[in-house]
Amino acid sequence: MTTATAVAHPNIALVKYWGKADASLALPATGSVSMGLDVFPTTTTVTVGAAEDTLTLNGAATTDGALVRVTQFLDLVRDLAGSSDRAAVVSDNTVPTGAGLASSASGFAALATAAAAAYGLDLSPRDLSRLARRGSGSATRSIPGGVAVWHAGDDQGSYAEPVPAPPMAMVVVTIDAGPKPIGSREAMRRTIATSPFYPAWVTSTTETVTDMLTACAAGDFTRIGELTESNALRMHATIEGAFPPIRYLTARSVAVFDAVAGLRADGLQAWATADAGPNVVVLTTPEDRGAVAAALAGYGDVIESGTGPGAHLLRSEDTEAPGPGVVRPEESAE
Numbered sequence: 001m002t003t004a005t006a007v008a009h010p011n012i013a014l015v016k017y018w019g020k021a022d023a024s025l026a027l028p029a030t031g032s033v034s035m036g037l038d039v040f041p042t043t044t045t046v047t048v049g050a051a052e053d054t055l056t057l058n059g060a061a062t063t064d065g066a067l068v069r070v071t072q073f074l075d076l077v078r079d080l081a082g083s084s085d086r087a088a089v090v091s092d093n094t095v096p097t098g099a100g101l102a103s104s105a106s107g108f109a110a111l112a113t114a115a116a117a118a119y120g121l122d123l124s125p126r127d128l129s130r131l132a133r134r135g136s137g138s139a140t141r142s143i144p145g146g147v148a149v150w151h152a153g154d155d156q157g158s159y160a161e162p163v164p165a166p167p168m169a170m171v172v173v174t175i176d177a178g179p180k181p182i183g184s185r186e187a188m189r190r191t192i193a194t195s196p197f198y199p200a201w202v203t204s205t206t207e208t209v210t211d212m213l214t215a216c217a218a219g220d221f222t223r224i225g226e227l228t229e230s231n232a233l234r235m236h237a238t239i240e241g242a243f244p245p246i247r248y249l250t251a252r253s254v255a256v257f258d259a260v261a262g263l264r265a266d267g268l269q270a271w272a273t274a275d276a277g278p279n280v281v282v283l284t285t286p287e288d289r290g291a292v293a294a295a296l297a298g299y300g301d302v303i304e305s306g307t308g309p310g311a312h313l314l315r316s317e318d319t320e321a322p323g324p325g326v327v328r329p330e331e332s333a334e
């Protein structure tokens, strides 16, 4: 029985991924760029040698669609490893319930890292990121952590890697912790099928990725911020162009965008973005993050984050014992 435990963090895109070129291989229509967070890690243990695949999520046995998705992902790992062994997956998210951050990026990055090790695969960071992509697109970018670019391309070429960038921080403003009106996977499909703005989104975002990488390399924080906020609004405009329309931003979201513009007028580095929901994330500098968080406290629950690490193994061990997290005698003596 082989067990491995990995930890991974969420990431927030500065240039968004919205739409697949190939759903079965999880290939994005465009590249994207993100900042990995240093808050809310997911810790996942995979133990190979179970009677059947099982998933325990935050302490509760799970048998719904989440288990189906995990099993399909493990099938990919088993194919690579030439194994038919089933596995027990135990995953704990530290995102507070309703923080408004998706856990699929950290979840599948941690699962990919732990499962690859538990099944005996020795993958390069690039191949680990390609594997995480098959679980959830945004998980691709949680493998490197830090500021990362996820390349569009074919199966071999679509992976994430770190990019040089100036120091960054984020302030997450949770406006509404309720469920999304429509999940991002289905919303992406509807956007591609019905939004007349989608072709322009693909063209412009491809250019924005290049511009963002140039701004990151130059350490031009203001340009990074401008591109971040612009790309987020373009994504939401494209989504709103779907039929039937999908609108994630609420009046309260827009109020935060206005407040962030006010902070810029006051001389702070603050640029707003938002994913597939009403919550707003503000890109800022390590110097300005405290002032930005204080100024936005009245708009919702506010959480600060610095730039986080990539996905990594906590332990990988062979054990005779039946279950994850078992400490061998020589280790328990420490």
Ligand code: 2P0
Pocket: 012, 013, 015, 016, 017, 018, 026, 032, 102, 104, 105, 135, 136, 137, 138, 139, 184, 185, 274, 275, 276
């Ligand atoms: C992003 N989002 O770049 C964009 C911005 C949401 C808005 O990636 O279908 O859960 O698993 O590939 O990764 C959310 O989509 O979608 C997402 P799948 P995922 O972060």
